[in-house]
Amino acid sequence: MDADALIADLDADQRAAVTAESHLVAVIAGAGSGKTRVLTRRIAWRVATEKADARHTLALTFTREAAGELRRRLSFLGMRDRVEAGTFHSVMLAVLRQRWDDTNRRPRTVVPDRRRLVGDVLDGSQRRGIDGLLGEIDWATARGIRASDYAGRARRAQRSPSAGVERAAAVFNDFEQLKRKRGIIDFDDVLSLVITEMEYDTGFADGLRWRFRHLLVDEAQDLNPLQHRLVDLLRAGRDDLFIVGDPAQAIYGFNGADPTLLVDVERRFPGVEVVRLPVNHRCTPQIVRTGVQVLAAAEQPTQLVSNRGDGPVVERLAGDDEDAEARLVAGSIVRLDPNLIRSGSVAVLARTNAQLAAFGTALGSLGIAVRRSATASGTPLQVAVRQASMLGSASQLRAWAHDMLDAHDALLTVQAEQAISHEGIDRRATAQADRAVDELEAERRVATVLLDYLRDQQLGDGAGFRSWVAMTNPFDDRSTDGVDLLTFHASKGREWHAVYVTGVETSLVPHKSATTAVTRAEEGRLLYVAATRASDRLTLSWAERRGGYARKPSPFINDLDLSEPEAMPPPASLRRRRAKIDPLLAALQEWRDNAARKADVLPTQLCSDRDVKAIAANKPTTVAELAAATSFGTIMAQRLSEQILPLVAQSKSTITGA
Structure with a gap:
């Protein structure tokens, strides 16, 4: 290097x-x-x-x-x-498994389904309060607190479980004894x-x-x-x-x-x-300013600036109720560039999973596919294919596939089940909860298909596997087009061109469960995370009534300044120069910049200036034409065609329409 x-x-x-x-x-x-x-x-x-x-x-x-x-x-x-x-x-x-082996100790079975284990120490009438008891055990184990020390530490921390501190301590102790009796550990014990x-x-x-x-x-x-x-x-x-x-x-x-x-x-x-x-390299100044103002409203000032050029104004939509809000959002999405939807560059984010169903219905009524819900297999599948496609030989591919199958055993399956059992409108919903099942299933599917590919081809590399996937569609997925539907928590670490942050209203943002200054501050950070998932377009929406109850816009956006400074018109010479810009060339350059940023490479490493100009001049409509017009080669042309050819088609339809 x-x-x-x-x-x-x-x-x-x-x-x-x-x-x-x-x-x-x-x-x-x-x-x-x-x-x-x-x-x-x-x-x-x-x-x-x-x-x-x-x-x-x-x-x-x-x-x-x-x-x-x-x-x-x-x-x-x-x-x-x-x-x-x-x-x-x-x-x-x-590390722990190797330690057991080195010290000739019998490995202990890892059973991270804590909910089931706690249920085993409760009788039927007590299980209705299992969530509160689980919350206390989660709180204690995250801090390394033993069952014998729980009561004292909980009182000092002013914990107030609904079952009472003494009852929670007794259940915690019974839970630990049950694990010792069965010779098992749970996930946090690792x-x-x-x-x-x-x-x-x-x-x-x-x-x-x-x-x-x-x-x-x-x-x-x-x-x-x-x-x-x-x-x-x-x-x-x-x-x-x-x-x-x-x-x-x-x-x-x-x-x-x-x-x-x-x-x-x-x-x-x-x-x-x-x-x-x-310096934020992802979002427009309008989006960064919105995020900074949200944090300021939550009394958590931060210094963050954008190095990008100006983008569209952050929009706000208010529906009469939750269904009207969903229709407004869907109506806005249908007016976006169709290529954004086809490429999975649009997301609808909500504070809770319960809100997302209305948006799925509204989008479906307009013929817009939903690419991902909390447990769909869209993006994680693509991530796993991309990981495999980076490998250079059949032996590396085979080793990767076996690593994936060996690494994701029953432990992670149960981990995902545990995470999902904690998911909902309470404060334990996490990105891991929303993504664990998706990632596990995607990696297993790709590993299995990859071994099939190697058996069929005998020889091959990562690029060949990617092309084979594109040609054969071995996952039997009808389409990867559509809009992503995710919770705020699940969106962390991801980005989209256009994001609709919904339900930005009282009782949801901050959530009604946030009753202390600490938890309300976290709710402000959560909204900041959701807003900054957008790179170019951000829309905030809310309902004036939800579930029959009146709502108001979230206090985090009450004083949000979305106004734009009045811009001076550019000089005539610049206006004439802008008029001569090839819209396809501009679209290709924007695609290259965004794709390069995501791939963590220089734009010219992804696609040279000469190739960008050649595509704009020749307007290829097939993979073969794309390969002939550029220096890509057949495999690279196949890999990039799904992103480039729609841009060419869009430019042609615009010209025809004009």
Whole structure:
């Protein structure tokens, strides 16, 4: 890898973060500021400059999708040695299983379906209060609190479970005894057991620190106290730690996440070098300003600016009731460029899953497909195919497929079930809950199909697999077109060209369950996260009545200033120059810029200026014509045709219509 090339396309702040001389670095990365780019470039740059060893590097994140994206980007950057990248639980489960094997201990079965286990210690009449009891056990385990210590800690924290502290303590104790009796552990025990092993066996702890001597943590604002403790143990004696996060995107307080880690980072990590990324490269200034104003209304000021040119004004829609709101949103979507819908670049976001059904109905009545609900298999399937397509040989493809099938065993299936059981309008709804089943199913499907491809083809590479998928449609999916429907939580980490943030009204935003200053502040951050998922177009909507009750716009948007400064008309010479711009060329350049940003490459690396101009001049309508007009080659033309040819067709229809 060329160290200089790794930082050539970074802005000044990103470059400072990647090349920081300190081994202890905290990056405060605002929404859209390129945190994943910085994290992967930091790993690659340190390896390229021989400041770190890839084989001893560990990158921890919170979702398998994020971990897969880290691995994909590192591979694209030219990393030859494998970096350990995964979720806290998946990496530590592998460590724990190896520990059991090394110490000749019988492995304990991991059964993360906590709800079922708690239900087993309750009689029928008590099970109606299971959610509250689960909440208390979740709260305690996220903080490493044992059942014997729960009552005292809960009182000090002023917990008030509906069943009472003593009853919750008794259920917690019975739950722990049941696990010991059955010889099982639940999912959160994985981290606490690794921590216990490290605290009581210095040799084991030193071995882990030697193995994972370069530690990086993504989404650090989401760390709960148990994960904090694990990070502290792993970095002890070395302080070779690189953390990236954004306090303004801390939305998992129900899981014990503490955003003050990054707010007070210099106190928490004495001697840390702090680098801030205040420039948003994703959103227009109008969208960034809206997000900043939302945070200000929630009394959480932040400094974030956009480096993009002006975009459309942020729109607001108000319906008489929830059905009218859905019709207004659907009516707005149907007027968008059809290519945005075909490419999955439009999303409708809601605070709760219960709100989404009305939007699905309204969109369907206008003939607009819904590409993704909370448990559909759209984007995760595409992500998994893209991961496989980056591999260069049949042996690598086969190894990847078996890794996927081996890694996603019953543990993760139950994990997804557990997450979904916690989902709804309560505060435990998370992005992991909405995506876990999708990701698991997608990776298994792709791995299975990939093995079929290798059996049929005997030889092949990732690019060939991608082309084969496009030609054969082995997943039997009728279409990937349509609008995404997701909750605010599930949207984190994703982006769309146009986003409709709905139900921005009292009782929903902030949610009625947010009864304290802390939880209301988190609701403000949640709205900020949802709004900044849009790159170019943002619409806020609400209902004046919902469920028969009057509603008002959310206090987070009461004072929202969406006005635009009056613009001076451009000089006549510039107006004449603009009139001569080829609309297809402009559309192709916009596509290239957006696609390159998502792929974390330079626009010219994705598609040269010469090829862009050749496409605009020749207006190809088939893959063969696209390949002939450019330097792509057949495989690359096949891969890019689904994005380029619709732009050409749209330009032709516009000319015909004119």
